[in-house]
Amino acid sequence: MSVNVDNSIMQENAPHDFSLNDYKVVWKQCLEFIKGNVPALTYNTWFLPIKPIDFHSNTLRIEVPNNFFVEWIDEHYNTLINRTIHQVIGEDAKLIYVIVDDKQPIIDDEPNLFSQPVEEDKPKEKQGSNEPEFESFINPRYKFENFIKGEGNELARAAAFAIGENPGATSFNPLFVYGGVGLGKTHLIQAIGNKIIEKFPTKKVIYLSTEHFTVEFVDAIQNNTINEFSAFYKSMDALIIDDIQFLIGKEKTQDLFFHIFNTLHQSGKQIILSSDKPPKDLKGLNERLISRFQWGLTADIQPPDFETRIAILKNKANNYGITLSTEIFEFIAMNITSNIRELEGCLVKLLANSSLSSKEIDLALVKKTVKEISTSRQVNISIDYITQIVCEYLKVDENKVREKNRKKEVVMARQIAMYLSKKLTQSSLKTIGLHFGGRDHSTVIHAYNTIDELVGNDIQIKDTLDSLRNKIELGVA
Ligand code: ADP
Numbered sequence: 001m002s003v004n005v006d007n008s009i010m011q012e013n014a015p016h017d018f019s020l021n022d023y024k025v026v027w028k029q030c031l032e033f034i035k036g037n038v039p040a041l042t043y044n045t046w047f048l049p050i051k052p053i054d055f056h057s058n059t060l061r062i063e064v065p066n067n068f069f070v071e072w073i074d075e076h077y078n079t080l081i082n083r084t085i086h087q088v089i090g091e092d093a094k095l096i097y098v099i100v101d102d103k104q105p106i107i108d109d110e111p112n113l114f115s116q117p118v119e120e121d122k123p124k125e126k127q128g129s130n131e132p133e134f135e136s137f138i139n140p141r142y143k144f145e146n147f148i149k150g151e152g153n154e155l156a157r158a159a160a161f162a163i164g165e166n167p168g169a170t171s172f173n174p175l176f177v178y179g180g181v182g183l184g185k186t187h188l189i190q191a192i193g194n195k196i197i198e199k200f201p202t203k204k205v206i207y208l209s210t211e212h213f214t215v216e217f218v219d220a221i222q223n224n225t226i227n228e229f230s231a232f233y234k235s236m237d238a239l240i241i242d243d244i245q246f247l248i249g250k251e252k253t254q255d256l257f258f259h260i261f262n263t264l265h266q267s268g269k270q271i272i273l274s275s276d277k278p279p280k281d282l283k284g285l286n287e288r289l290i291s292r293f294q295w296g297l298t299a300d301i302q303p304p305d306f307e308t309r310i311a312i313l314k315n316k317a318n319n320y321g322i323t324l325s326t327e328i329f330e331f332i333a334m335n336i337t338s339n340i341r342e343l344e345g346c347l348v349k350l351l352a353n354s355s356l357s358s359k360e361i362d363l364a365l366v367k368k369t370v371k372e373i374s375t376s377r378q379v380n381i382s383i384d385y386i387t388q389i390v391c392e393y394l395k396v397d398e399n400k401v402r403e404k405n406r407k408k409e410v411v412m413a414r415q416i417a418m419y420l421s422k423k424l425t426q427s428s429l430k431t432i433g434l435h436f437g438g439r440d441h442s443t444v445i446h447a448y449n450t451i452d453e454l455v456g457n458d459i460q461i462k463d464t465l466d467s468l469r470n471k472i473e474l475g476v477a
């Protein structure tokens with residue numbers, strides 16, 4: 001049982017008796033404990049930037065800037081963190097990290113495996129005063145003001161800006177932005193959302209990843225609320241859907257999306273989409289959707305040129321409060337060329353390395369950090385690709401793996417594909433389940449545990465898994 005207690009009183013009281021709204025107090029007490037146990041530089045670099053989100057049933061959720069942050073804290077301060085939450089909250093305390101970039105929460109004691117569906121973790125956005133409250137899922141961090149203009153994104157940015165000023169009223173409807181990983185698609189399309197909310201507080205705007213949209217759709221089918229689901233999206237003034245390439249292979253979601261698209265478009269409401277490729281290359285997507293995606297403006301985002309990379313680095317460094325020499329900026333910009341997320345990651349890593357060794361950020365440290373990033377560069381592996389390779393290897397029909405087939409060899413292939421999807425991609429359990437005929441996340445956990453145990457006990461299985469892994473990783477390299 002918890003009662004609402006005035007914050008100032010809470011602070012003086014003994015721990016273990018916080019109310020739901022006291023997440024800030026809980027985190028503040030945690031910070032005080034941590035502060036007493038680490039050097040000031042470490043505290044400022046790693047713990048001050050964390051923001052508490054909420055606190056339910058002894059579980060505190062905190063927001064961290066990126067995945068690297070979580071890994072670093074977990075690797076270096078895991079014991080301290082555990083001690084802290086036990087001290088402040090109690091023995092059964094739990095901590096969940098929510099990453100601002102990917103909205104991928106990671107539970108402290110079960111990293112990776114139990115990451116939850118992402119989208120439930122965004123702060124609530126209040127929409128127009130007369131409208132019922134709903135979650136817009138738009139990250140307030142993604143603004144036009146901190147989106148650096150460059151040759152590679154000029155058209156996309158200009159069109160996006162015009163839409164933000166005048167949603168539904170330009171000829172850019174839909175706006176279809178496409179480009180490679182980490183080039184700013186998500187940032188840009190959410191910046192439109194932020195702009196609209198800022199300029200037109202009564203307009204209803206919602207942002208969803210395609211996977212989130214699909215999960216909501218599957219839930220609506222299960223709960224028999226398709227009509228409400230459809231009406232909700234049709235009531236938007238602006239609908240922003242990210243990574244629309246993930247609609248491929250999801251026929252029913254495509255059908256419903258088609259109807260929502262038509263209704264919105266006919267009533268002059270704004271639709272904004274992103275994808276990794278242009279509409280015409282979305283093989284496997286319904287032709288009528290592909291043609292509609294080309295009705296408005298299709299704009300690509302190309303990797304940033306050297307000057308833009310420098311400008312982005314300077315902007316980010318400024319935000320992190322670090323000053324670097326021109327030589328250092330140039331070295332990073334020369335060596336990290338194709339991905340803005342990596343430019344950002346490089347600065348965070350630099351900050352981390354210098355904070356840990358209490359060293360100045362000099363060129364030697366920069367060279368070491370850039371090298372680390374280049375070698376750990378992850379290849380982009382999809383769940384579907386993993387499934388394809390596993391099925392080829394085990395000579396099992398790929399479709400059967402996605403159906404309710406319980407034949408021994410099919411179950412085995414399915415479990416191995418789920419296991420490798422968890423190991424080799426960043427996808428959440430829910431997303432993985434979705435790729436295997438809409439199975440529940442607990443099925444994925446079960447598959448993971450089953451294969452994990454087999455790998456530990458059976459050398460032959462281990463060999464099979466190793467060869468599969470090699471094949472998958474080489475295939476996309
Ligand atoms: P994508 O969706 O294309 O994979 P994101 O939008 O997630 O890429 O961008 C990756 C990171 O790079 C984000 O943190 C984003 O804020 C940053 N970023 C991308 N483009 C720019 C830009 N032009 N200016 C400033 N930051 C950018």
Ligand code: MG
Nearest residue numbers: 185186187242
């Ligand atoms: Mg994105």
